[in-house]
Amino acid sequence: MGLLQKEVFSRRGINTVTEIEIVKYLQKKLKEDVINYSVPQERREYIRIKPAALIKAVKALSEKYHPRFMTISAVDHGIDMELLYHFDVDGNVVTLQTTFSKEMNEIDTITDLMRAAEFIEREINDLFGVKFRNHPKPERLILPRDWPPENRPLRKPHEGAIPPSARLPVETLISTGCLTTMSSYVKRRREKAGLPPSPPAVCADEEWLPEFQKIMKQTNFDKKAGYDWKKKKLRYR
Amino acid sequence: MAEKSIAKQRVLIYYPERCTGCKYCEIGCALLHFGEINLEKSHIHTLFDEKTNEFEALVCQHCEDPVCAASCPVEAIVVDEKTGWVKINPMKCIGCKTCIYVCPSSMPWFNRDHRIAMKCDFCDPVRDGKPICVEFCSPRALEVVARAEAWGFFRKRYFQGEE
Numbered sequence: 001m002g003l004l005q006k007e008v009f010s011r012r013g014i015n016t017v018t019e020i021e022i023v024k025y026l027q028k029k030l031k032e033d034v035i036n037y038s039v040p041q042e043r044r045e046y047i048r049i050k051p052a053a054l055i056k057a058v059k060a061l062s063e064k065y066h067p068r069f070m071t072i073s074a075v076d077h078g079i080d081m082e083l084l085y086h087f088d089v090d091g092n093v094v095t096l097q098t099t100f101s102k103e104m105n106e107i108d109t110i111t112d113l114m115r116a117a118e119f120i121e122r123e124i125n126d127l128f129g130v131k132f133r134n135h136p137k138p139e140r141l142i143l144p145r146d147w148p149p150e151n152r153p154l155r156k157p158h159e160g161a162i163p164p165s166a167r168l169p170v171e172t173l174i175s176t177g178c179l180t181t182m183s184s185y186v187k188r189r190r191e192k193a194g195l196p197p198s199p200p201a202v203c204a205d206e207e208w209l210p211e212f213q214k215i216m217k218q219t220n221f222d223k224k225a226g227y228d229w230k231k232k233k234l235r236y237r
Numbered sequence: 238m239a240e241k242s243i244a245k246q247r248v249l250i251y252y253p254e255r256c257t258g259c260k261y262c263e264i265g266c267a268l269l270h271f272g273e274i275n276l277e278k279s280h281i282h283t284l285f286d287e288k289t290n291e292f293e294a295l296v297c298q299h300c301e302d303p304v305c306a307a308s309c310p311v312e313a314i315v316v317d318e319k320t321g322w323v324k325i326n327p328m329k330c331i332g333c334k335t336c337i338y339v340c341p342s343s344m345p346w347f348n349r350d351h352r353i354a355m356k357c358d359f360c361d362p363v364r365d366g367k368p369i370c371v372e373f374c375s376p377r378a379l380e381v382v383a384r385a386e387a388w389g390f391f392r393k394r395y396f397q398g399e400e
Contacts, residue, residue, distance in 0.1 A: 070259070115265070
């Protein structure tokens with residue numbers, strides 16, 4: 001902390017809290033709703049929480065500290081939408097990160113707790129098309145009134161990292177462990193090299209599939225590809 | 238207004254040590270009154286003095302005996318008898334700017350679109366006298382208190398306890 005900053009803080013009578021104090025307090029209040037956190041530098045915290053626990057987190061913050069609401073940033077990840085709620089807690093910038101799927105595309109408004117979020121949420125709704133539940137004034141803010149509602153300027157198409165031609169193979173690979181058939185050229189080359197014509201596939205034995213899928217989950221391949229384990233297909237296609 | 242009701246009148250007070258200069262009060266004011274984010278169209282302004290490193294808010298004090306009302310040639314500015322808030326009647330105002338010149342802190346401002354003077358109305362008709370700037374201010378630098386409490390606050394802050 002610089003000398004000037006210290007002087008200003010002492011003059012303002014601000015009790016400085018450390019980064020880890022805030023994180024531990026939120027972890028204690030929210031328990032398993034805090035997914036992870038990181039403190040990359042002094043006076044800067046990122047806390048990833050579940051979207052359902054957002055109101056609870058903001059309430060918990062304002063019960064103990066008096067956070068200043070700074071702003072909300074929205075990031076479009078293609079298949080997911082990420083909202084970052086920035087708060088200033090006695091000189092610490094606390095960022096609550098929430099990620100929700102674009103299929104849901106809804107989150108609770110924090111307008112009743114932080115009134116200044118009203119126009120920022122309206123702007124995010126304009127540009128990204130995110131719906132805020134129980135918003136007091138869900139109207140246009142910066143887009144013209146005759147702007148088509150399905151067209152949002154900053155919203156990316158609902159697509160993951162996998163290009164269209166590779167989506168079907170990836171889907172079958174994750175769900176069954178089998179890739180598409182190999183060309184005869186590859187088979188001939190394998191025979192020449194003294195190998196069996198096709199490699200030992202996971203789908204050859206049913207017991208191998210769970211282990212294969214476990215590796216997929218451990219390497220986060222299913223998340224990167226955007227695979228839905230319940231429906232057993234990609235979330236976009 | 239009677240002496241008692243003056244003491245009960247609700248006014249804004251401002252804590253400069255809590256203010257961070259985020260200007261959300263100005264945004265909220267312009268958004269409520271004009272539906273746009275334009276800081277020039279706000280009835281409240283926050284300033285930063287680099288010499289003393291302190292903030293100051295320019296906000297209408299809703300004086301007990303307002304000079305703006307006294308100077309208005311068409312009697313467009315009146316003190317509300319029930320609440321004590323000083324308001325400009327936009328239908329009567331002729332846009333002569335006299336109130337802007339006579340006000341010590343020049344709180345009324347001239348709206349070029351409507352060609353009339355405008356000032357803080359305590360968000361009265363829309364929000365029933367609960368100013369939006371107070372709600373938008375999350376560091377709680379703005380507060381609504383009774384006039385009697387504000388007297389003590391200002392005496393302490395500007396005269397350092399002098400009676």
